[in-house]
Amino acid sequence: MGSLSSSMWLAAQALEADQGALDATSNNIANQNTPGYSRELAIFTEAAPTIEGNITYGNGVELQQIQSVRDQVLQLRIGEENQQQSSAQTQYGALQQVQNLFSSPTQGIGADFTAFFNNISQLSTDPASLAARQGVLTAAQNLASDFHSTEHNLDSLQSGLNQTVAQNVIQINSLTQQIAQLNEKVGQLQRLGQDPGTLGDQETQLIQQLSQLTNVNQIQTENGLNLTTGNGTPLVVGGQSFALQTTAGPSGMTDISAQGQDITSSLQGGQLGGNLQIRDTVIPGLLTQIDNLASQFATSINSAQASGFDLKGNAGQPLFSDTSGPGAASNLTVAITDTSLIAASSDGTPGSNGNLANLLAVQTQALPSGANPLDTYSSLVSQTGNLTAQAQADVTASTSSLNQLNSQLGAESGVNLDEETTNLMNYQRAYQAAARVVSTVDSLTQSVLDMGSGVTAAP
Amino acid sequence: MRNDDATGKQEQLEHLAQVNALGQAIASAISAIEKNDLTQFETHLATQETICHRLSATKCASLFTAAGIAASAETDRPLSLEIRQAYMALAQLNRVYAALLKRARRSFGLMVALYRTHREGYDRSPSASAQGHTWSCEV
Numbered sequence: 001m002g003s004l005s006s007s008m009w010l011a012a013q014a015l016e017a018d019q020g021a022l023d024a025t026s027n028n029i030a031n032q033n034t035p036g037y038s039r040e041l042a043i044f045t046e047a048a049p050t051i052e053g054n055i056t057y058g059n060g061v062e063l064q065q066i067q068s069v070r071d072q073v074l075q076l077r078i079g080e081e082n083q084q085q086s087s088a089q090t091q092y093g094a095l096q097q098v099q100n101l102f103s104s105p106t107q108g109i110g111a112d113f114t115a116f117f118n119n120i121s122q123l124s125t126d127p128a129s130l131a132a133r134q135g136v137l138t139a140a141q142n143l144a145s146d147f148h149s150t151e152h153n154l155d156s157l158q159s160g161l162n163q164t165v166a167q168n169v170i171q172i173n174s175l176t177q178q179i180a181q182l183n184e185k186v187g188q189l190q191r192l193g194q195d196p197g198t199l200g201d202q203e204t205q206l207i208q209q210l211s212q213l214t215n216v217n218q219i220q221t222e223n224g225l226n227l228t229t230g231n232g233t234p235l236v237v238g239g240q241s242f243a244l245q246t247t248a249g250p251s252g253m254t255d256i257s258a259q260g261q262d263i264t265s266s267l268q269g270g271q272l273g274g275n276l277q278i279r280d281t282v283i284p285g286l287l288t289q290i291d292n293l294a295s296q297f298a299t300s301i302n303s304a305q306a307s308g309f310d311l312k313g314n315a316g317q318p319l320f321s322d323t324s325g326p327g328a329a330s331n332l333t334v335a336i337t338d339t340s341l342i343a344a345s346s347d348g349t350p351g352s353n354g355n356l357a358n359l360l361a362v363q364t365q366a367l368p369s370g371a372n373p374l375d376t377y378s379s380l381v382s383q384t385g386n387l388t389a390q391a392q393a394d395v396t397a398s399t400s401s402l403n404q405l406n407s408q409l410g411a412e413s414g415v416n417l418d419e420e421t422t423n424l425m426n427y428q429r430a431y432q433a434a435a436r437v438v439s440t441v442d443s444l445t446q447s448v449l450d451m452g453s454g455v456t457a458a459p
Numbered sequence: 460m461r462n463d464d465a466t467g468k469q470e471q472l473e474h475l476a477q478v479n480a481l482g483q484a485i486a487s488a489i490s491a492i493e494k495n496d497l498t499q500f501e502t503h504l505a506t507q508e509t510i511c512h513r514l515s516a517t518k519c520a521s522l523f524t525a526a527g528i529a530a531s532a533e534t535d536r537p538l539s540l541e542i543r544q545a546y547m548a549l550a551q552l553n554r555v556y557a558a559l560l561k562r563a564r565r566s567f568g569l570m571v572a573l574y575r576t577h578r579e580g581y582d583r584s585p586s587a588s589a590q591g592h593t594w595s596c597e598v
Contacts, residue, residue: 073573077566084562389551397558400493405566408495 308355316343
C-alpha cells in the first residue's frame with residue numbers, strides 16, 4: 001500500500017539513479033579527449049511493481065547498469081587494419097633499404113656490367129695492350145666487389161630484421177600477460193552481469209597494441225575473451241596467457257614456437273608478420289636471384305674464355321672463380337691477376353681479337369635464367385621498386401582506412417559534448433525533482449508527527 | 460608538317476591534362492571514402508568514368524606505347540617526361556585506390572556476414588563482386 005515512507009523510498013531511489021547517470025555523464029565529459037574511451041550510457045529500468053488486490057503500485061526507477069557503447073564490428077576492422085598498417089609500414093621501411101641497394105639499372109652492378117663490356121670492347125681495338133687488359137680485369141674486380149657488397153648488405157638487413165623479430169616476440173608476450181590479467185577481471189564483471197567499462201577500454205587498447213605486432217583473432221566466450229594467432233595458436237585464454245618462444249633455427253634465423261610447435265611461417269600481419277615476410281621471403285628471394293646472376297654470368301664468361309687463347313697462346317683460363325648455389329655472389333672472385341691471361345685471341349696469335357666477340361656476346365645472350373645479364377639485373381631493380389611502391393600504397397591505404405574507421409567509431413562510441421550537456425541538464429532536473437519530492441514528503445511527515453504531538457503549525 | 464607537329468603537341472598536352480585530372484579524381488575519391496562521404500564518392504567516380512572514356516578515345520593513345528614515348532622523346536623531351544611522370548603518379552594512386560577499395564570490401568563483407576547472422580537468407584547480389592572494379596583501374 002502507498003505510504004509516505006514508500007514515497008520517500010521511491011524518491012531516494014530516483015535520487016540514486018539520477019546520481020549514477022550524472023556520474024556517467026561527468027565521466028564522459030572528463031574523458032572526451034581520452035584515446036580509446038567508449039562513452040557510457042546510463043540504462044534505467046522501471047522497478048518491479050507491487051500488486052495489492054486490484055491496485056498496482058509502481059516502485060520507481062532503478063539504474064540497471066552503466067553501459068559502454070562499443071561496436072564490435074568496427075573494433076574488429078580497426079584491429080585488422082592496425083595489423084595491416086603495421087605490417088605494411090615495417091615492410092616499407094625495410095624495402096626502402098633494399099631499394100637503396102638496387103636503386104637503378106645504371107648504378108652498382110648494372111653500371112659494372114656496362115663498364116666490363118665497354119672495357120672488352122676497347123680491348124678489341126688493341127688486343128695486345130696491357131693497359132686495356134688491365135682495364136678489363138679492374139672492371140671484373142669492381143663487378144665482383146659490388147656483388148659482394150650487395151649480398152653482404154642484404155645479409156646485414158636480414159640479420160637486423162632477425163633481431164627485431166626476437167624483440168617483437170618479447171613485446172607480444174608482455175602484452176598477452178597484461179591482457180590475460182585484465183581479461184580475468186573483465187570476465188568476472190561480465191559473469192556478474194556488469195559492464196566492464198574502463199577495464200574493457202583498457203583491454204581493447206592493449207589488444208589494439210597487440211594487433212600492431214601480429215595477426216590476432218578474438219573469440220568471445222562465456223569465460224571472457226580468447227585471443228589466438230591467425231592460425232589458431234592460443235595467446236590468451238581467459239585469465240591465462242601463453243608465451244611464444246624463440247629458438248635459433250638451422251639457418252641461424254630466429255624461429256618462433258608455441259607449446260613446442262614451430263609457428264614461424266604461419267605468423268602474418270603486424271610488425272612481426274612484416275619483418276618475417278621481408279626476412280624469410282623477400283630477402284631470400286633476392287639473394288637467390290643475385291646468386292644465380294653471379295653464378296650464371298661467371299659461367300658464361302668462363303666458357304667464352306675457354307674458347308680462346310691468352311697472350312702467350314695458351315688455352316683461356318676461367319676469368320672468375322667457379323661459384324654456384326647460396327652465397328655465389330659473395331664467393332665471386334676474379335681468378336686471374338695476370339693481364340696476359342685474358343683470352344682475346346681466337347687462333348693463339350697475340351694480335352688476334354677474335355675471341356673478344358665471344359666475350360662480348362655474353363652481354364646480349366640470354367643466361368639460363370632467361371634474360372641477358374643487364375636485363376636480369378634490371379628486372380631485380382624493377383622488382384624491388386614494385387614491392388616498395390606496393391608497400392607504400394598499402395601504408396597510405398591503411399592510414400586512410402583507419403581514419404575512416406576511427407571517425408565512424410568516434411561518431412558511435414566517442415563523446416559528443418552537446419549530447420552530454422543535454423543529458424547533464426536532464427539528469428540535473430530529474431535529480432532536483434526527486435529532491436523536491438523528498439523535501440515534500442519530509443514536510444508532510446513532519447506535519448503528521450506534529451499532529452500526533454498536538455502541536456499545530458503556525459497559521 | 461609544322462601543323463601536324465603543333466596538333467600532335469596540342470593533343471599530348473590535352474592528354475596530359477586528362478591524366479592529371481584523372482589523378483585528381485582518384486585522390487578526391489580516396490578522400491571521400493576516408494570521410495565516409497558517399498555522395499562525393501559517387502560524384503568522383505562519375506568523373507573518373509568520363510575522363511577514362513575521353514582518354515580511351517584520344518588519338519594520343521598510341522603515343523604512350525614504348526615506341527611512341529621514345530619517338531615523342533626525340534621531339535619534345537620535357538613534355539614526354541612530364542607525361543611519363545603523370546602516368547607513374549597515376550599508377551601509384553591506383554595502387555592506393557585499389558588497396559583502399561579492397562579494405563572497404565572487407566568492411567562490407569563483415570557487415571554482410573553480420574546481416575546473415577541476424578537474418579537468415581540475406582541475399583548478396585552475385586554481380587556485386589564484379590562491380591568492384593573502378594574506371595581508373597581499367598586505364
